[in-house]
Amino acid sequence: MEAMKAGDIDWRAGRTPLYVFRATDSAAEIGQAAFNRFFTENALGGKRAFLSVGRMEREVIDMALDLFHAPGDADGHMTTGGSESIFMAVKAARDAHRAAGSKAGQQLNIVMPESAHPAFDKAAQAMEIEMRRVGLAQSRRADPAAMADAADARTMMMVASAPCFPFGVIDPVAEVAAVARERGIWLHVDACVGGYLIPFAKANGEDLPDFDFQVEGVRSISADLHKYGFCPKPASTVFFRDADDMARSAFDFDVWANGRFVTHTIAGTRPAGAVAGAWAVLNHLGREGYCAVARDLLKMARAYRAGIEAVEGLHMLAEPDLTILNFGADGFDIFAAADRMAAKGWLPGRTQDPRGLHLMLSMLHARAREAYLADLAEAVDAVRREGGASAAKAVY
Ligand SMILES: Cc1ncc(COP(=O)(O)O)c(C=O)c1O
Known part of the structure; x- marks a missing residue:
């Protein structure tokens, strides 16, 4: 295996511009040790068999709800990555739109800036949702007026990124939220990159806009632990302003031999190591560590x-x-x-x-x-x- 690795990019020397992240060597080591300690356990059994894993997942979510100024009814869950977090939010938003009266089979759409991540297109393709990618403002941020023009009664979601991957700029979340609120459209903030970075940069005095549940109209947020949370892969989080929406992200099924099967992820089996790694890194770094x-x-x-x-x-x-x-x-x-x-x-x-x-x-x-x-x-x-x-x- 070491010989096979010889042709790999030297990530330790900072020679890849994406894919891997590091805060400090000690955070990486602690995350890896925690992952290994829970190497065999399965987060799917976190409520029945591996109560420690279920507890750690709950604590990770609670820390993040606090970080994102979540109101009392908000909830969230861990996933295996940004794409899965986005998929679950799109599913919940689609089901909320249906619950509000749209019929199955009706062509729904998502309106988002053209800089948003293709994970939305992936989810939309799987759920047969039309994508409307809208041109950007000159700053390469989302253009709220253009997004308003692109939306209609079948728009089940609008998206703002914090920040977007291509240009690294934070969309004007409050302005997009105002449009979404006026039209009664679900706004998802994709903070897969910035979710675990912006709050700490703001605490350090950086002049950055609000992007989380502080902004009225933000209904769901994706934030990746395995990017600037510096936790072992695969680990992300997705949050919903209210518990009914969170319930819509679930797959809840019991028409088979083994009884009720409820998951909030596409994955069934999930690595407990990723839950333990996230819990360990969040506790190790703490607010002070993340700010530093x-x-x-x-x-x-x-x-x-x-x-x-x-x-x-x-x-x-x-x-x-x-x-x-x-x-x-x-x-x-x-x-x-x-x-x-x-x-x-x-x-x-x-x-x-x-x-x-x-x-x-x-x-x-x-x-x-x-x-x-x-x-x-x-x-x-x-x-x-x-x-x-x-x-x-x-x-x-
Ligand atoms: C803004 C944004 N959203 C979502 C994702 C998808 O995350 P993942 O690769 O963990 O599925 C990425 C990945 O880089 C991203 O930059």
Whole structure:
């Protein structure tokens, strides 16, 4: 296995711009040890067999409900990732729309900014829901007026991202919520990236908008523990403003030999290790630890940004709110520079529209900054001097 790994990207050295996250080495070690301690148990049995796992899941959810200013009727559950959290929220919203009078078979739709994650399209495809991806404002944030124009009586959900993956900007949640409220449409906030980062950055004094249940009209929130919660994969959370909506995310069935089967996830069996890992990391870091990491992360992201902007010919494609940077080139093919970065052992994150390079930073990238920026400057300089176009495609 070690030999097979030889061709893998060196993530420990910060050479991949996505897929892995780190706060501190001790948080990673504690998460891994907790995961291993519950390696065999199954979170599906958290209510009957492995009560400790059920208790830890409850405590993780309660900590997050508090973090997201949830009202008394709110509830949530853990899932195996952002895509699953989004799937369950879409299912709940669809069933709420049906409960309010739309008929099965009616073509429902979701209105969202074009920067939102394809997990919504995946859910929509499975549930035969029409997707309406709406153009962005100049800031590359959601355009609430354009979203209002795209919505109709069959709109079962609107989406705002906090932040969106491509550009790293937080959509104007309050403005989108005002539209959704006026029309009686369910608003989901996809905080898969920022859910466990924004509250702590705000506590540190960063000027960031409200994105959670504090905003009237936000009916569900997805937030990934395995991204900026720094918990072992696979772990995410999804929350509902009221318990009836949470009940709609469930699959509740008993027409088979073994009796009642209730799950709030697509998965049946789930790794108890991920629950234990999340519980351990949340308790280990605590508010203070997360605030410290948020401070370090934003400082590092600003240093990356300054270094990128110091390279002649590069500019940010959006004004980043947190730790995702997307930048483009003036008058040369940035993918050609990306190819040169790949040849030096960096996995390039490419965006296709507009053509750019993309970084989702964690503390793994702290040590890599100088080397990355030096290689980037060299690659850009070479392409500017020698020209060249890349045939590479952006791949997520
Ligand atoms: C904004 C956003 N939402 C949802 C997801 C999906 O998360 P997952 O890969 O855990 O399914 C991602 C993943 O990067 C994301 O960036």
